[in-house]
Amino acid sequence: xxxxxxxxxxxxxxxxxxxxxxxxxxxxxxxxxxxxxxxxxxxxxxxxxxxxxxxxxxxxxxxxxxxxxxxxxxxxxxxxxxxxxxxxxxxxxxxxxxxxxxxxxxxxxxxxxxxxxxxxxxxxxxxxxxxxxxxxxxxxxxxxxxxxxxxxxxxxxxxxxxxxxxxxxxxxxxxxxxxxxxxxxxxxxxxxxxx
Amino acid sequence: xxxxxxxxxxxxxxxxxxxxxxxxxxxxxxxxxxxxxxxxxxxxxxxxxxxxxxxxxxxxxxxxxxxxxxxxxxxxxxxxxxxxxxxxxxxxxxxxxxxxxxxxxxxxxxxxxxxxxxxxxxxxxxxxxxxxxxxxxxxxxxxxxxxxxxxxxxxxxxxxxxxxxxxxxxxxxxxxxxxxxxxxxxxxxxxxxxx
Amino acid sequence: xxxxxxxxxxxxxxxxxxxxxxxxxxxxxxxxxxxxxxxxxxxxxxxxxxxxxxxxxxxxxxxxxxxxxxxxxxxxxxxxxxxxxxxxxxxxxxxxxxxxxxxxxxxxxxxxxxxxxxxxxxxxxxxxxxxxxxxxxxxxxxxxxxxxxxxxxxxxxxxxxxxxxxxxxxxxxxxxxxxxxxxxxxxxxxxxxxx
Amino acid sequence: xxxxxxxxxxxxxxxxxxxxxxxxxxxxxxxxxxxxxxxxxxxxxxxxxxxxxxxxxxxxxxxxxxxxxxxxxxxxxxxxxxxxxxxxxxxxxxxxxxxxxxxxxxxxxxxxxxxxxxxxxxxxxxxxxxxxxxxxxxxxxxxxxxxxxxxxxxxxxxxxxxxxxxxxxxxxxxxxxxxxxxxxxxxxxxxxxxx
DNA sequence: AATGAATGAGCATTCATTCAT
DNA sequence: AATGAATGAATGCTCATTCAT
Numbered sequence: 001x002x003x004x005x006x007x008x009x010x011x012x013x014x015x016x017x018x019x020x021x022x023x024x025x026x027x028x029x030x031x032x033x034x035x036x037x038x039x040x041x042x043x044x045x046x047x048x049x050x051x052x053x054x055x056x057x058x059x060x061x062x063x064x065x066x067x068x069x070x071x072x073x074x075x076x077x078x079x080x081x082x083x084x085x086x087x088x089x090x091x092x093x094x095x096x097x098x099x100x101x102x103x104x105x106x107x108x109x110x111x112x113x114x115x116x117x118x119x120x121x122x123x124x125x126x127x128x129x130x131x132x133x134x135x136x137x138x139x140x141x142x143x144x145x146x147x148x149x150x151x152x153x154x155x156x157x158x159x160x161x162x163x164x165x166x167x168x169x170x171x172x173x174x175x176x177x178x179x180x181x182x183x184x185x186x187x188x189x190x191x192x193x194x195x
Numbered sequence: 196x197x198x199x200x201x202x203x204x205x206x207x208x209x210x211x212x213x214x215x216x217x218x219x220x221x222x223x224x225x226x227x228x229x230x231x232x233x234x235x236x237x238x239x240x241x242x243x244x245x246x247x248x249x250x251x252x253x254x255x256x257x258x259x260x261x262x263x264x265x266x267x268x269x270x271x272x273x274x275x276x277x278x279x280x281x282x283x284x285x286x287x288x289x290x291x292x293x294x295x296x297x298x299x300x301x302x303x304x305x306x307x308x309x310x311x312x313x314x315x316x317x318x319x320x321x322x323x324x325x326x327x328x329x330x331x332x333x334x335x336x337x338x339x340x341x342x343x344x345x346x347x348x349x350x351x352x353x354x355x356x357x358x359x360x361x362x363x364x365x366x367x368x369x370x371x372x373x374x375x376x377x378x379x380x381x382x383x384x385x386x387x388x389x390x
Numbered sequence: 391x392x393x394x395x396x397x398x399x400x401x402x403x404x405x406x407x408x409x410x411x412x413x414x415x416x417x418x419x420x421x422x423x424x425x426x427x428x429x430x431x432x433x434x435x436x437x438x439x440x441x442x443x444x445x446x447x448x449x450x451x452x453x454x455x456x457x458x459x460x461x462x463x464x465x466x467x468x469x470x471x472x473x474x475x476x477x478x479x480x481x482x483x484x485x486x487x488x489x490x491x492x493x494x495x496x497x498x499x500x501x502x503x504x505x506x507x508x509x510x511x512x513x514x515x516x517x518x519x520x521x522x523x524x525x526x527x528x529x530x531x532x533x534x535x536x537x538x539x540x541x542x543x544x545x546x547x548x549x550x551x552x553x554x555x556x557x558x559x560x561x562x563x564x565x566x567x568x569x570x571x572x573x574x575x576x577x578x579x580x581x582x583x584x585x
Numbered sequence: 586x587x588x589x590x591x592x593x594x595x596x597x598x599x600x601x602x603x604x605x606x607x608x609x610x611x612x613x614x615x616x617x618x619x620x621x622x623x624x625x626x627x628x629x630x631x632x633x634x635x636x637x638x639x640x641x642x643x644x645x646x647x648x649x650x651x652x653x654x655x656x657x658x659x660x661x662x663x664x665x666x667x668x669x670x671x672x673x674x675x676x677x678x679x680x681x682x683x684x685x686x687x688x689x690x691x692x693x694x695x696x697x698x699x700x701x702x703x704x705x706x707x708x709x710x711x712x713x714x715x716x717x718x719x720x721x722x723x724x725x726x727x728x729x730x731x732x733x734x735x736x737x738x739x740x741x742x743x744x745x746x747x748x749x750x751x752x753x754x755x756x757x758x759x760x761x762x763x764x765x766x767x768x769x770x771x772x773x774x775x776x777x778x779x780x
Numbered sequence: 781a782a783t784g785a786a787t788g789a790g791c792a793t794t795c796a797t798t799c800a801t
Numbered sequence: 802a803a804t805g806a807a808t809g810a811a812t813g814c815t816c817a818t819t820c821a822t
Contacts, residue, residue: 007802008802009802012802027314028225028310028313028314030225030226031225031314033794033795033796034795034796034797035794035795035796043803043804044394044803044804044805045796045804045805046797046798046799046803046804046805046806047802047803047804049796049797049798050802050803051802054796054797055795055796055797108313111310111313112310112313112314114310114361114365115223115306115307115309115310115313117365118223118303118306118307118310118361118364118365119222119223119226119307124365124366127365128365128366128367128368131362131365131367132367132368132369135367135369135370136369139369149371149374149377149378151369151370151371151374152371152374152377152378153378154369155359155362155369155370155371155374155375155378156355156359156374156375156378156379156382158358158362159354159355159358159359159361159362159375160351160354160355160358161358162357162358162361162362163353163354163355163356163357163358163359163361164350164351164354164358166309166313166354166357166358166361167326167350167353167354167357169313170309170312170313170319170322170323170326171319171323172323172326172327172330173323173327174327174330174331174334174346174349174350175330175346175350176344176346176347176350179344179346179347179350179351180350180351180354182344182347183344183347183348183350183351184351187351187382190385190389194385198782198783198822199629199781199782199783199784199822200782200783200784200785200820200821200822201783201784201822202783202784202785203784203785204784204785207785228811228812228813229812229813229814230811230812230813238786239786239787239788240787240788240813240814241786241787241788241789241814241815241816242785242786242787243813243814244813244814244815245784245785245786246785248814249813249814250812250813250814393801393803393804394801394802394803394804394805395799395800395801395803395804395805395806396801396804396805397804397805397806398805398806399805399806402806417704418700418703418704420613420615420616421615421704423790423791423792424791424792424793425790425791425792433807434807434808434809435792435793435808435809436793436794436795436807436808436809436810437806437807437808438792438793439792439793439794440805440806440807441806443793444792444793445791445792445793498703501700501703502700502703502704504700504751504755505613505696505697505699505700505703507755508613508693508696508697508700508751508754508755509612509613509616509697514755514756517755518755518756518757518758521752521755521757522757522758522759525757525759525760526759529759539761539764539767539768541759541760541761541764542761542764542767542768543768544759545749545752545759545760545761545764545765545768546745546749546764546765546768546769546772548748548752549744549745549748549749549751549752549765550741550744550745550748551748552747552748552751552752553743553744553745553746553747553748553749553751554740554741554744554748556699556703556744556747556748556751557716557740557743557744557747559703560699560702560703560709560712560713560716561709561713562713562716562717562720563713563717564717564720564721564724564736564739564740565720565736565740566734566736566737566740569734569736569737569740569741570740570741570744572734572737573734573737573738573740573741574741577741577772580775580779584775592781593781594781597781618815618816618817619816619817619818620815620816620817628782628783629782629783629784630783630784630817631782631783631784631785631818631819631820632781632782632783634817634818634819635781635782636781639817639818640816640817640818
């Protein structure tokens with residue numbers, strides 16, 4: 001009976017995707033080469049094309065992983081019996097709440113991912129679809145809270161988060177620490193209160 | 196009197212910078228090659244390095260041009276006797292006010308510029324310095340309007356604009372047309388009224 | 391047990407260095423291009439940068455190889471119980487003794503290497519250090535033979551060899567075959583005899 | 586009556602040749618570009634090809650100038666009633682006698698010229714022809730002084746000078762200052778005395 | 781004579797991808 | 802599964818030469 005090797009494909013794919021993520025946080029997608037990704041993953045360069053058909057394919061899997069991660073973070077924080085307004089606050093917390101050093105890297109990863117999405121159609125489609133879904137859900141919550149222009153509010157909320165990430169990644173002086181969570185929260189309360 | 200050939204460097208530099216801008220709007224900085232920029236400008240590839248020492252130098256000149264353009268747009272709209280609150284509104288209008296097709300390209304240019312800034316240090320420094328200056332001015336206006344946490348408010352305002360640009364560039368469905376100007380304006384009014 | 395592909399870098403590096411050597415003998419370092427070196431080695435151009443980080447790195451390895459070769463030739467000829475005067479004669483023989491067609495190529499290689507050393511600092515340093523060591527050893531032998539101004543004599547001996555190589559490489563008419571070995575030998579005998 | 590401009594071609598050609606000489610002393614012929622030569626000469630790049638058909642043509646004129654200069658230096662020092670032995674000493678003095686800082690540059694110029702001669706056929710031919718003439722004259726003097734193997738002695742003398750130049754250009758440690766004039770002179774005396 | 785722009789081939793180098801082992 | 806070699810197209814850049822003024 002032939003036993004063969006226990007397939008470790010999933011582990012390898014994870015390693016590779018994680019290595020790309022780290023590279024993207026540091027230098028961006030274009031500057032990351034198969035060789036540098038392999039080096040970071042501790043693998044031979046040739047192996048990357050055994051597990052993935054192309055560099056783009058690794059990126060697409062990374063997109064899935066990041067989206068999944070983000071969705072999970074939200075779902076973990078969201079209690080089933082929460083009100084729409086509470087859910088909106090939870091969304092903000094799930095996106096900008098963490099703080100600390102590792103977040104820097106996460107932010108850079110996301111910013112570089114978005115940058116790539118703007119120019120690479122396959123990525124753009126996937127990210128846009130995901131964001132579209134988020135917008136819909138957010139809009140539904142705003143609507144349930146009787147907020148006017150719920151779609152616009154949802155778009156604004158997402159814009160605030162995206163923009164805060166970018167400003168953070170640019171290391172601009174004069175930006176108060178933790179301003180985003182605070183201010184977005186304030187905006188949210190005001191918007192939901194006023195209607 | 197020896198005349199020789201009249202220099203046309205300024206014109207050519209302008210052509211080249213504009214070609215890079217167009218390329219960046221379409222495919223981003225990394226994907227734009229000297230060859231493709233030259234083709235768009237209708238010039239021989241070698242000529243680009245006659246007028247610029249490097250590809251990066253073209254980018255840096257483009258950064259200056261875009262910053263200058265943005266600053267001018269604000270200054271043109273800002274009346275000298277405007278109140279701080281009015282100036283804040285003017286800032287928003289100068290950034291997100293235009294509308295129309297050509298704006299799409301402008302937004303894509305800016306988004307790709309910011310993306311490049313995140314990973315290329317020289318660009319990052321220049322952009323961060325500029326943004327820092329904007330933040331300072333905005334904060335001063337918020338402060339003059341007796342708004343609490345003026346630095347945070349300034350950072351939030353800039354974040355909203357950056358984020359709105361990115362969301363726009365991603366062509367996400369479900370984003371209402373012109374939401375940004377409307378919503379940022381609303382936030383601004385509310386924030387300045389409450390203090 | 392995973393085997394993968396066996397490394398053949400050492401062999402390839404040798405091939406490449408040898409190809410550069412041949413190119414240098416024929417056209418010099420600057421005129422030798424990665425493409426021409428690759429063609430001579432029968433390899434794809436891209437492969438050269440897989441095995442070496444740069445063209446300069448190939449040159450530096452060639453320098454080492456040539457120096458090593460030259461040192462070996464001397465050490466093989468030098469008997470352990472030889473007198474200082476004999477060792478000086480051996481040195482001359484090791485450098486100019488061979489004769490025959492292949493020597494032409496060797497001489498051209500060395501002359502082009504020295505030419506490159508004059509203008510390329512890394513090469514210059516290495517070559518100068520090696521020559522300095524040779525001078526020291528030669529001077530010690532002259533000193534042991536009670537020759538006056540041993541350092542000057544050593545420098546003169548090396549100059550004679552370098553100059554003879556250059557004259558040879560220039561294919562000047564009227565230069566008697568084998569004059570260098572003969573005349574340097576004569577000088578050496580006279581110098582060591584007189585003191 | 587048409588007057589036109591007084592032609593200044595000769596002056597310009599001189600400027601250009603001198604600029605190439607300086608560039609060669611500093612970085613060598615290959616690394617010297619038309620642009621850098623023009624900059625050093627204080628001229629527009631395009632002008633170089635007005636006065637010379639090619640970069641090689643400048644080099645060839647430089648070769649003529651240097652040869653002419655060297656010949657003049659010898660002829661100035663050589664008294665008409667000098668003995669053959671004295672003329673040989675004069676030759677050495679004319680080549681290696683000067684000393685001082687500017688000589689460093691001259692030496693580097695010559696060494697780089699010889700390096701170029703080895704690989705560029707037109708230059709090689711010219712230099713070889715000139716050296717051949719020098720060898721003949723030197724051999725005649727050795728012969729007149731009843732020295733054995735006059736051609737070999739002449740070749741040795743030239744080799745010594747070429748080699749000393751190269752050793753000098755390599756900035757090798759442990760080389761006594763002014764060794765060449767001293768040692769070549771000694772060799773000459775010994776050789777002419779013994780016969 | 782002179783200027784400075786323009787051209788296009790060539791350079792070293794990078795890199796995603798493929799292949800032999 | 803895995804390794805490391807191999808490929809060849811592409812990139813930014815340099816440069817001798819030509820050209821319009």
